[in-house]
Amino acid sequence: MSNNHRAIAAVLGASVLLAACGGGGSGDSSVDEGSGLTGSALNASAGAPTGSEGSCSATTDGVNWDALMTEVCPKLSDYNLFADASDPTSGPTRGGVPYDLSTALFSDYTTKYRFVFVPEGQQVGYNASEVLEFPVGTVIAKTFALPENTAMRDGAELVIETRLLIHRTDGWIALPYYWSSESDATLAIAGKRLTDLSTVNNQGQALTFDYAVPKAADCTSCHSIVPDLAGPDDQREQIFLPIGPKARYLNTNFSYPDGTVYNQLQYWAEGELLTGLPGDFNTVEKAPVFDDNTHIPSLSDAELNDAARAYLDINCAHCHRADLTLPADYAGPAGSSGVQLEYNRNYADSPGKFGVCKDPVAGGKEGYPYDVIPGNADESYLLFRVETTDSRHKMPELGRSTVHQEGAQLIRSWIDYLPRASCSPST
């Protein structure tokens, strides 16, 4: 452990040097190597919102917190989240921590660069199954870049957009920024459609498709839980939430810029960014790593099931969820469909919630009698929806313009693996 402490300290070295001008800290900005991290939290000297009205044109040394908290700025650079304003893929401003998810939402084969910025003096609260409890002031920046070849994600890529999730005092908001030039990204409230982008996927398939930067209003379609209105007088509103940064997806190693490879949750905890991480780390949920390099035929049945469940969870269950660990009487926006695909839902309790032998309700297509027919992926409507780009049928509804061949193959294999049900073909 002490080695890792040292490693973190090394990472922090640069920012600590800058603490003097940041002010407001403990005053003790020296790092006492190996003796804990007091004063050297990952977000030490990151600054924090002052509570005053911000300005998009303010020149700030670090993150422009006040603007983030109060302003919708026309340019991404106004928030000063990156040391090099033209590069949102690395070099976060002081306090920004890069992270990754073990299994990620498919977004047209883009590579995603994620950073979380937590105000100085604040910490993220652990949550076992839901998204971590990010304090007010938190900013999550996610940049989407389309690689020329997904097998070489370190190679050439087209940086397309950066989405911000900002936790303000009255809740989260989402802002999409489109990289309209190489130097900066501009606010795209109405979204942006890019035509004829192309990549080559891991299967060697050359793909050309339109890419849609979502409208700001689209964000809520996925990033929300909705009240199950209990009667004519129920005026509760939907609640906006991040999706990805849950313990189970962060519970994986990450290669930090200094070369440290470390479990993200432990890195955050030891970096005083995360509180409440269980002492018994084995109790922390862990979703498997599934990406385009995963060789599906090599997975054991258990691994296949685990990977498919994680894939369905991160790609579908932000909408297709209900009950379990949600606040009482809230559901995902598509919880009402009856198809609920959460990672921590017990399959055997109710295969129907996974679409097994379930008639499509608000949908359906000739030749696909049920959502999931164990043993018959070809006639399972769920897989059809994953494999089509027809907007009448495709799933997810947003953020996907091309087919995720590797993901579809995973779901196909999973459907064929599932225990047979009454709608399965007779053998």
Place this chain on the structure above:
Amino acid sequence: MRQARTFKKRLLVTAIAGSVLLSGCGGDDGQDGVDGKDGVDGQPADVVAELAVTTSGFSIPEGAILVAPDAADGDDITEALSVALFDLPEDALVVLPKGRFVVTESIVVNSASGLTLTGHGINETALDFSNSNGDDAFRFQGGNGITVRDFGVYEAPKNGIKATNVNGIHMTHTATVWEGELEANNGAYGLYPLKSQNVLLENNYAFGSADAGIYVGQSENIVVRNNTAKQNVAGIEIENSTMADVYNNIALGNSGGILVFDLPGLDKAYGGNVRVFNNQAYSNNADNVGAGVVGLVPPGTGALVLATSDVEIYNNQITDNDTTAVAITSYLLVDDDLPSYPANYGATIGNGWSPTLKNVYLHNNTIARNGGNPRGALLQPIIDGYASNMNSKGTPQTFPAILYDGIGELLSNAGELAAFNALVGAEAQADGVNYDPYGPGDQICANSNINGNPAPDYDEVNTGLVYPDDPAQITMVDGSGNPLPHLLIDQMVNNTFLNCVQPRLAPAVVNFRNNIYGCTGDDLAEAACAL
């Protein structure tokens, strides 16, 4: 919130040049576009100058937020629309331009409070989504007190106007249209409130949907009135919804005119207290191009009640439907694999969904000229039976105008479904969901319906029961002892089938922006409400 408002103004000014002209009357309260409330200067609202009046008579005051007011026919107004509907102030009034315009993305509105989105009229403002890259044309998610009115949505790739988890959604004088032939790729639902409270759909026109033209799902406190649904797979469909009044509508040229469904596996497991009255459901003879359960609806169906209890259908004119006027069926007609029900539907049965239906009451409907060409795969064996001598009369019969499958009731009365009682959760049990033999209050009743056939065709209006409800009347069983269809049939008038009376159901009440709509509200004096 103050900052959000600042932003909004900035955006709107840039996006919607026309609104700049109007900002003078909004004052500093940040509520530009409020109509009907006292102005900041104390003047009553009715002195606010009027900008326009829609063809339905809705007055658009100055101060409204105008979307692309200078757009010309054929212009793409997607961006202006998206920007105008993002992060709205409370009680905003947003006005679509007059003409026919192109929209190329889904328009999504979140948590709008008191929003009115209006065009200039159902025919005067047309939005063409035929080249949209999105799915739904409009989607309202969350929010309360939302009115959508006076425009038409054409060729949506998926749903026309969807509203989910809204408390108070009012759609009036809108059209959702897929032009040309009814085809499988004609989008999905037209008007589509889902998981909502206080739903008021009136004066709308739904044409050409490959699913339901007007669909209300998993909602409560619903009034659907004065709409026309034409040439959809389902004209009007109330699904897993509670407290719904459907009246004074016209459903014609659909595959099925008016449907009341409870489908398994949904979050709101079951509905009920649905009243369908004083509607016209005629010539619903379109080929069914739909998929899923709605794709099973036999073409030529005037009305269909599927697995929904507590439904009252009365004083409707149900005519010229090729298959049947009213079909009342359990879910066993859709899925007869009873042994698999616990595995496939156990969870939803626990939440109160039931394949059976109880207390469906048909009365005072005028039924004429139905059953002339019955068809539909779902009913084919039954159709064949009635068309041959394999029915209770022993000679070919005109297909029943009122058709009741009876199998759920028969099995319940025989105790064959008693094992399902153990699956029913406490909450549903407390609500009366059970699989006991039917008591008097559970029965399916049809009386005082009017045979509107002209002589000499009067004797062709029949009531049919696929199975008798009384196990003692079972005379035909298969090798395993399962009852076979008995195909009972007799004339609708003066026969003994379904001859009972049920208590009337309570009217639906819609509270929209603190006004009450429906038979206990603004329609107190409406003739249909006195029936």
